[in-house]
Structure formats: structure tokens, C-alpha cells
Amino acid sequence: MIRRFQHFINGHSTPPNSGEWIDSINPATGAVWAQIARGNKADVDLAVEAALTASQQPDWRDSAANRSEILHGIADRLDSEHKQLIEIEINDNGKRIREVAAQMAGLGGWYRHFALALAKMEVEELTLDLEGVSAHLELIPYGVIGAITAWNSPLMIAAWKVAPALAGGNAVIIKPSEMASASTVLFAEVLSDVVPDGLINVVTGYGDEVGAEIVDADAVKKVSFTGSEIGGSKVATTAAKHVKPSTLELGGKSPQIVFADADLESAINGVMSGIFLSNGQSCVAGSRLIIHDEIRGAFVERLKEKLDGLHFGNPLREDTDIGPIANEAQFDKILSMVDRARQEGATIAAGGSKKVVPGFENGFFMEPTILENVSPYAEIWRKEVFGPVLCVHSFSNKEEAITLANDSDYGLAAGIWTTDEGFASEIASKIDSGTVYINHYRSVSACAPVGGIKKSGYGRELGPNAIRDFMQEKVIWNGKVGVPDPFAR
Numbered sequence: 001m002i003r004r005f006q007h008f009i010n011g012h013s014t015p016p017n018s019g020e021w022i023d024s025i026n027p028a029t030g031a032v033w034a035q036i037a038r039g040n041k042a043d044v045d046l047a048v049e050a051a052l053t054a055s056q057q058p059d060w061r062d063s064a065a066n067r068s069e070i071l072h073g074i075a076d077r078l079d080s081e082h083k084q085l086i087e088i089e090i091n092d093n094g095k096r097i098r099e100v101a102a103q104m105a106g107l108g109g110w111y112r113h114f115a116l117a118l119a120k121m122e123v124e125e126l127t128l129d130l131e132g133v134s135a136h137l138e139l140i141p142y143g144v145i146g147a148i149t150a151w152n153s154p155l156m157i158a159a160w161k162v163a164p165a166l167a168g169g170n171a172v173i174i175k176p177s178e179m180a181s182a183s184t185v186l187f188a189e190v191l192s193d194v195v196p197d198g199l200i201n202v203v204t205g206y207g208d209e210v211g212a213e214i215v216d217a218d219a220v221k222k223v224s225f226t227g228s229e230i231g232g233s234k235v236a237t238t239a240a241k242h243v244k245p246s247t248l249e250l251g252g253k254s255p256q257i258v259f260a261d262a263d264l265e266s267a268i269n270g271v272m273s274g275i276f277l278s279n280g281q282s283c284v285a286g287s288r289l290i291i292h293d294e295i296r297g298a299f300v301e302r303l304k305e306k307l308d309g310l311h312f313g314n315p316l317r318e319d320t321d322i323g324p325i326a327n328e329a330q331f332d333k334i335l336s337m338v339d340r341a342r343q344e345g346a347t348i349a350a351g352g353s354k355k356v357v358p359g360f361e362n363g364f365f366m367e368p369t370i371l372e373n374v375s376p377y378a379e380i381w382r383k384e385v386f387g388p389v390l391c392v393h394s395f396s397n398k399e400e401a402i403t404l405a406n407d408s409d410y411g412l413a414a415g416i417w418t419t420d421e422g423f424a425s426e427i428a429s430k431i432d433s434g435t436v437y438i439n440h441y442r443s444v445s446a447c448a449p450v451g452g453i454k455k456s457g458y459g460r461e462l463g464p465n466a467i468r469d470f471m472q473e474k475v476i477w478n479g480k481v482g483v484p485d486p487f488a489r
């Protein structure tokens with residue numbers, strides 16, 4: 001019997017209005033393991049109505065103390081119950097258990113962070129350049145927030161939106177990716193007796209059927225989107241039509257710049273983690289290795305040695321290093337991009353093909369791939385692959401390295417590897433990117449904003465303004481002295 005995941009609306013599991021279901025494929029086996037509800041406008045309308053009602057309750061909207069308490073309740077529940085979410089998410093997206101377990105163990109922490117941050121928010125008195133009046137700033141919730149997420153880390157991406165949105169006094173409608181929805185549905189169910197009805201709703205289904213309806217709904221006042229450039233552009237277009245703000249967390253083609261004086265073992269580990277963790281299916285994947293020509297040959301050899309020792313297999317096993325690509329469409333896309341790269345003159349230094357894993361012959365496994373002789377005009381150098389494909393290009397001086405790094409439509413993350421701290425800061429200031437890592441890669445913290453420039457999107461998640469980003473500013477002016485007659489002569 002295949003498990004079915006319904007929508008979660010107004011505190012209850014809710015069957016799809018259409019009566020239709022979408023198969024969820026386990027990418028390790030290629031077999032259907034579950035079904036998710038295929039949502040439509042009627043389901044979205046139900047969720048919008050529930051969210052609107054919940055967001056207007058005075059004990060939610062106007063009581064930061066109450067909201068903080070509920071967020072602490074969510075955090076505590078996730079601390080105790082997160083383990084049941086791990087296998088569900090892996091069945092959907094094939095990410096290996098060591099990575100998913102770590103993300104799930106940290107899930108409660110995101111909600112606790114914003115519970116504490118909310119408790120510290122104060123009414124802000126404004127310092128004015130006027131006499132006879134005072135003013136202070138009030139922050140008011142938007143009301144209903146649309147949170148649209150991608151399949152690579154569904155619950156962590158959702159946490160970055162849901163936790164600050166709830167802290168800001170809003171209700172949310174989450175639309176997880178149709179490729180990996182189950183964990184988000186279960187997450188809402190696990191919290192059902194901790195969160196008042198209607199504050200967290202999950203409507204599953206296709207982007208152009210459910211996601212588009214959420215963005216188009218009048219009562220949804222802000223949309224936070226994580227996904228592809230194409231999806232983000234559609235969301236922003238519809239949001240603009242309604243004059244509602246959107247935040248877009250999109251893709252990247254992040255450079256890892258390795259200078260000749262780098263601590264090579266650290267740089268090798270950092271480059272490996274940047275592109276081969278999560279099979280490169282990470283928005284910050286460090287997919288372009290820009291390396292000093294003196295060390296290129298030895299560096300690539302060392303990367304190949306590291307890849308040789310990796311163990312492919314069941315993502316649910318602790319000893320697996322490389323699991324499957326998350327879904328067949330992504331798998332086909334990666335292989336065809338590698339093929340086109342070959343045709344454009346790239347040479348394969350490692351990998352490049354499908355990997356047949358005994359016991360998982362129908363799974364979507366792919367060899368981690370390193371490409372050399374990649375032209376900076378080639379598709380594989382310029383377009384996001386969202387897979388385990390590292391392109392290598394060497395440089396002979398820092399100006400060339402900076403030019404190569406910045407010659408991209410994207411600007412999400414970058415890595416710099418050198419033992420000279422002053423030089424690292426100089427290079428970091430010249431890189432066009434929302435995040436620059438020096439001598440490490442991938443740190444993320446609720447205290448630091450995440451987001452991109454150029455086609456990697458706009459707006460930020462996390463960081464000190466995260467709650468404010470889900471609220472609107474309202475100024476209250478107070479007259480301190482009597483008002484003079486405006487027409488007095």
C-alpha cells in the first residue's frame with residue numbers, strides 16, 4: 001500500500017479537491033514510494049481563507065509574547081520529533097542520511113532563534129530633525145505569506161521563511177516542490193497540536209497550478225520563493241501585477257578561487273564539499289574552480305584521488321558517501337549538460353557518466369565529475385548545472401582570477417583560498433556575490449543574511465532583519481505642542 005500525503009489546511013489533513021494524486025519517486029530505486037495531493041485553486045482558496053482568519057486573531061497578530069511562546073513550542077517539538085522526518089525526506093530527494101540527519105537535528109534551532117529574536121524586538125523611537133513632534137515606528141505583519149520551496153533541502157528552506165514569518169505575526173501557506181513534498185506535509189502534521197489552526201498550511205502540487213495560484217491570491221501579501229531563475233521570474237511578474245513584494249532565492253554558478261599559497265589540504269576539502277556534498281544540488285554549489293596555474297595539475301590529481309575512495313549506495317545508510325541525484329529530470333539534465341560540454345571541447349578529468357550501483361540499478365546515480373579545458377564561454381561554465389560537476393579553469397594573476405569569477409550572470413556565493421589574510425580581504429571586496437567565504441565554505445547561521453545579487457535573486461533570508469522583512473513599517477507621529485492656526489497672519 002503506497003502512503004498518501006494530503007494537504008494540511010487549517011490544522012487538518014485535507015484531501016485534494018481534484019481527487020488527483022502525484023506519484024513520488026524514490027530516486028535510489030526509481031520506484032514510486034508515495035503519492036502527494038495534486039492541489040488546485042480550490043485547495044489554495046481554502047488555505048488562504050484559513051491563513052487569513054488565523055493571521056487576524058488579536059492574540060496572534062498583536063501579542064509578540066504569545067508568538068514567541070508558540071515558536072518555542074515548535075522548536076521543542078521538532079527537537080523531540082525530527083527523527084521521523086529524516087527517512088521521509090530521503091525517500092523523496094535521495095540526499096544521504098548524514099546530511100539530512102544533521103539538517104533535521106538543527107531544524108528546531110531555526111525556530112528557537114526567531115522566538116528569542118522576537119522577544120528582543122522593541123518599539124523604535126525615531127530621532128527626528130523636527131521640533132514639537134515625536135514619532136515612533138510600529139512594525140505590522142503582512143498577514144498571509146506564501147512560502148514556495150525547492151526540493152533539495154525542503155524543511156531547512158521552509159524554516160528560513162516560516163520561522164521569521166510567524167515571528168512577524170503572519171500566517172503561512174507553504175508550497176513545497178512537487179519533487180519532494182512529503183516531509184513538509186509531515187512537518188505540519190507533527191506540529192498540529194502546537195500551532196493554532198491556520199497558521200501553517202501546506203498545499204502540494206505543481207508550480208503552475210498551486211504555486212501560481214498562491215502568488216496570485218489577493219490575500220497573500222508577500223511571497224518568499226526559493227527555486228530556479230525561470231520560476232522566480234514568473235513569481236516576481238505575478239507579484240508585481242498585484243503590487244506585492246517578493247523575495248527570490250535563486251540559483252548560482254559559484255566560483256572557488258584557489259591561490260598558489262593556499263593551505264592545499266583545506267582547499268581540496270573545501271572544494272570537495274562545495275561541489276560534491278548533496279551531489280552538487282545546492283544553491284551555493286562551488287561549481288567553478290578558478291585555480292592558479294602553478295598548482296592546477298596537482299590539485300586536480302588530489303581531487304581525483306579523493307573521489308576514487310567514495311562509496312556509492314543507499315542514501316539511508318550511514319556509510320554511503322554518494323547517493324542518487326534527486327529525480328530523473330535532474331539526472332537527465334545533468335548528463336546532457338556534460339555531453340554538450342564535451343562537444344564544446346571540455347575534457348573529462350573524472351566521472352562524466354551514469355553510475356550503476358549494485359542493488360540500485362534503476363536509481364539515478366551519477367559519477368562526480370571534473371571537467372578541464374572548459375571555455376569561459378561554454379554553457380557548462382555559464383549555466384547552473386545543479387549537480388556534481390566541477391569545471392576547472394586556471395589563472396596566472398589575481399586580476400584574471402577576479403575577472404573570471406565575476407564574469408557570470410549569477411552572484412550567490414564564492415570561496416577564496418589563500419593563507420594571506422589581507423590579500424583575501426582585498427579579493428573578497430572585489431567579488432560580486434551575496435556571500436564570500438574565506439578559507440572555508442558553506443557556513444550558514446540564523447544571524448547572517450543569505451541571498452544573491454544579479455540573477456541569483458533579490459532580498460535576503462535570515463540575519464538581523466529577517467523578522468522585519470516579514471513586517472511593514474508604520475510611523476506614529478505625536479504632536480507635543482498645540483497646533484498653530486495655519487492661516488494666522
Ligand code: NAD
Pocket residue numbers: 148149150151152153157175176177178205206207208210211212215226227228229230231232234235249250251252282283284384386412
Ligand atoms: P523550481 O523553480 O522548478 O521550483 C521551485 C518551486 O517553485 C517548486 O515548489 C515549484 O513547484 C514552484 N514553482 C514552479 N513554477 C512556479 C510558478 N510559475 N509559480 C509559483 N511557483 C512555481 O526550482 P527547483 O528545481 O525546485 O529547485 C532548484 C533551483 O532552486 C536551483 O536553481 C537552485 O539553485 C535553487 N535554489 C536556491 C536556493 C537559495 O537559497 N538561493 C536554495 C535551494 C535551491
